[in-house]
Amino acid sequence: MKFEITEAEAREMAKFEEEVDCDVSAGPDWGIHFDKVIDFVLEQTSSNTVMDSEECKLPDLKISLSSSQISDLANAPKQHREN
């Protein structure tokens, strides 16, 4: 899927905006404080990105156990297994 606005579509949008004669805005009027909203969102999105990249950095762990070790683990008391 691709987002595309052609010149013809842009002209139609411009004509529509002029006809309706009102400004396209949404949400509250943040006035001179819109920068704070931008900063809030950037902080939110960057923390999500950090979390995503940390997830990507997790190494692959390979554990090799012999059948006797597996058996020991399975038979060990619950408290031992958690330690």
Next chain:
Amino acid sequence: MNQQNNIEVQLIRAVDGTSMTAQLVPLAAKHSADFNQSWREQLITSTNEDQYWDWERKQQIYLSSAIGAFEGYAIECEQITQGMMIIQTSGHRSQIDPERRLVYVHSLATAPWNRLNTGSDGFRAVGRTLLQFARFRSEELGCGGLVGVHSLLGAEEFYLRMGMIDGGVDAEKENLRYFEWYRRRLFQGEED
């Protein structure tokens, strides 16, 4: 799915009707800087003090209690920010069919020189391109093109003529009127 990368769009210069190529890009620190260096001065009014108190209240209503993931986008043309939009891609559901998720337009603003009510001669098609993009993201994210928005007083006519459904005033959002782009599922299993 990750936030979208740069996309080429077209804007129309109001003064002579020429078409200009612009970039729709993810929100970045540059846009905050553009706001401070270019937008702010033109937005300053005699009610600045009121705006300060408004900020405190609005922060409580729209940011502190906000749910869901945010995405931010801006349109750049001639090296400056022409418009910005913040959407929430989770945590919001259709008012018409609450079983369906939608993309919620948290905030959308165009540069002061692009606003019709200021009589300025900047660019046209900035706001509507951003809204179209919100709809595109809704489709891309499996929300079937459903988009919700709270309209500022004065922009209501715009949303009605865009074919959005009037959901009435919302007492929890300072009595802003809620609009929704809704359409029926095309086929079963289209969405989550």
